[in-house]
Amino acid sequence: MLIVTFGAVVTATLATVLWLGTPSSYSKHPPVASVNPEPAEIAQETVASESPAIIEEPVVTAPQPIVAERTVRSGDTLMALLVKTGVARTEAHDAITALTKVYDPRDIRPGLQLTVTRHAPAAEAVPLLQHLDLLVDPIRRVSVRRDNAGTFKAEAIDKPLTTRASRAAGEIQSSLYVAGTRAGLPANTLARMIRIFSYDVDFQRDVQPGDSFDIMFERMHDDAGTPVAEGEILIAEMVLSGKKIRMYRHEADDGTVDYFDAKGRSSRKALTLTPIDGARISSGYGRRKHPILGYTKMHRGTDFAAPSGTPVYAAGNGTIEKAGRNGSYGRYIRIRHSGNYKTAYAHLRGYAKGIKSGRRVSQGQVIGYVGTSGRSTGPHLHYEILRGNKQINPKKLNLPSGRTLMGKELAQFNAMRNTLEDRYATLPTTTQMAKDDLQPASGPR
């Protein structure tokens, strides 16, 4: 059973919002730039007073604006697109130069909608570029317009957005990814929720059928009510084998954002149990392509099955001790952390840029990609936590919580938590029966 709730709570106008959507979301057709056809300079019909006859002069029709719309395709440049729509190279160059004030033309990417308007000043004159308009994401439009003096002027327009809190909850039957998607959780929000819990949860082994989640998160909607961007996760809860973990977003006075439990203890720990994009982990049950091993006497690490190329994150802050081939481990990275801890990552397909021994890395930074190098039966990450130089069972690891709120900050947190809980309680619930089909699930590719 899935419960999805949407309710309007807070309204805000945001000038700029980080766009986190999927390319398919911006395939929506943009409104065509309104082109004001200039009043046609049709020659006045003259009536000669002396003559009863109406003299029909030839009607001269003013040139109409020529509007071309293009969807940017892979490999397109703005210059090439403009030239293709008939814009002269020098004009295109001037327009692009003006545009760079508000938008880097190198950011152009497939799927964007470009509208080019040309207009000839007079009949038989060459149509000149008047206006180019590019919808760079569902909330931002950039354009260049020729002013009366003939100079190109650029501007960026951000649509006003409304932030609404939503609630999504669901029971996991085959995989968290499937349940989250069914509950209407945007993919990025799901991935962020997993990161909040990844310090405490081994997403390969700890998530079982019957477990559940319940989250309150923000979404930005445009004036048509379409969700166009994802906001913050405000409350995140998971129930794993009957154990409830509920976290609240808290922004400290210095602006750092973290998630804390009801007692004000940070979710963040020195090392994560899931150093990988958890949404992409292949379900541990129902899919047995290769054994999903936990930590045993024979196997001193934990394996996370995920598609080749899935990003692998540094489990904690530290220094790269080794990044290179290591026998049956294949492509291998080992990081040295404080407190005599180390973490190791094996069977990688490759290393992230700049990853080599001696480099400092921070928690959550991408260090490499899942692969099947070395002695491996399929794409997976083999992850080890070491103390001294001995592998230890991550489940036995009892790392202290990152930070505990105290005094005035705890009081502030408690007040904010009550506000969040009140907001959460007011969200109306719509119950939606969604049958999780128990198909072997895999994460998004």
Ligand SMILES: [Zn+2]
């Ligand atoms: Zn392994």
